[in-house]
Each structure stands twice: as structure tokens, then as C-alpha cells.
């Protein structure tokens with residue numbers, strides 16, 4: 001359940017995201033303060049200072065916790081597994097950011113999902129490359145597409161393809177993103193869930 005205030009905050013950020021964001025705009029906390037968490041924070045700060053993520057920023061509160069599965073709420077949380085892979089590290093951060101957009105624009109998300117059901121009346125379960133349940137699988141077709149396009153805008157298309165193709169989870173979902181990009185992107189655009197990098 002999203003409270004009106006949260007929607008207001010998220011949409012305010014959405015509306016004002018033309019301003020450049022840098023690492024100092026973010027509140028980045030560490031789970032335990034381990035060496036790898038410190039290294040991941042340093043990496044994230046460097047990436048935020050060298051890549052304009054403002055079009056894809058919907059929350060400024062970040063936690064880096066070694067061993068956690070990345071997730072978006074209540075605080076955007078990432079882990080330390082991509083210390084050697086900048087594009088993958090930033091793509092995970094952007095993925096979780098897009099969940100904040102989806103939550104703020106829940107009605108648009110649900111309308112987009114209705115359209116996705118026409119293209120994909122049946123989606124696989126988690127073991128077959130989907131997400132944890134059917135709704136989450138449809139959500140991740142949207143988030144996966146948004147993540148792919150944002151990563152391509154920052155690192156180029158071939159690097160984005162590499163990042164998306166090597167994801168260890170949601171294999172079916174990310175395959176649709178790469179193989180059916182135009183159709184999913186049209187649904188994202190139709191429901192105003194697209195963001196345009198400056």
C-alpha cells in the first residue's frame with residue numbers, strides 16, 4: 001500500500017529529475033561496514049559521480065548489505081557481488097530504483113500489466129525463469145525493460161546486452177526483454193512508464 005505522501009515525494013522527484021544528481025545527493029549506509037561493503041559504497045559513489053542517473057532516480061536512500069538479495073523497499077538495498085563489474089553494479093541499482101517508480105505509479109503499472117497479459121497470457125514460475133509470483137513476473141517485464149534501456153543509455157547497447165544476458169535470475173523475463181524489446185517498450189511508453197535520459 002502506497003501512502004499519498006510517498007506518491008507525492010516520488011512524483012516530485014520524477015518531475016524535478018532534470019537536475020544532475022551526484023553521489024553527495026544520496027544517503028548511502030552500510031549493513032555491517034565490512035570491507036566489501038565499503039568497497040561497494042566507494043564504487044557506487046564513483047559511478048554516481050560519473051554517470052547521470054538522475055532520470056532513473058526515485059529514492060535517495062540506499063543500503064549496501066553484503067549477502068542480501070537486492071530489493072527496493074522499505075529502503076533500496078543492494079549487495080557487493082558486482083565489485084568487478086561497474087555496468088552490472090549500476091544496473092542493479094537502477095533496477096531497484098524503477099520499483100520505486102512502479103510503486104508511485106501503481107495504476108499505470110497495473111494497466112500496463114493488463115496489456116502485457118495480451119502478449120503473455122501465460123508466464124513461467126520462478127523455477128522456469130519467472131519471478132516469485134505471476135504479478136511480480138509481469139512487473140519485472142516492465143522493470144527489466146526499463147533497466148535494460150537505462151543501462152544502454154549509460155553504457156551503450158552492447159554492454160547493456162551483456163549485463164542483461166548474464167543475469168542469474170529471471171532468465172525468461174530478461175530473455176523477453178532482449179527478444180521482444182520493441183513490444184514491451186511500446187506498452188511501457190503507452191502507460192507513461194518510460195523515462196527519457198537527457
Ligand SMILES: [Zn+2]
Nearest residue numbers: 095099140143
Ligand atoms: Zn526487481
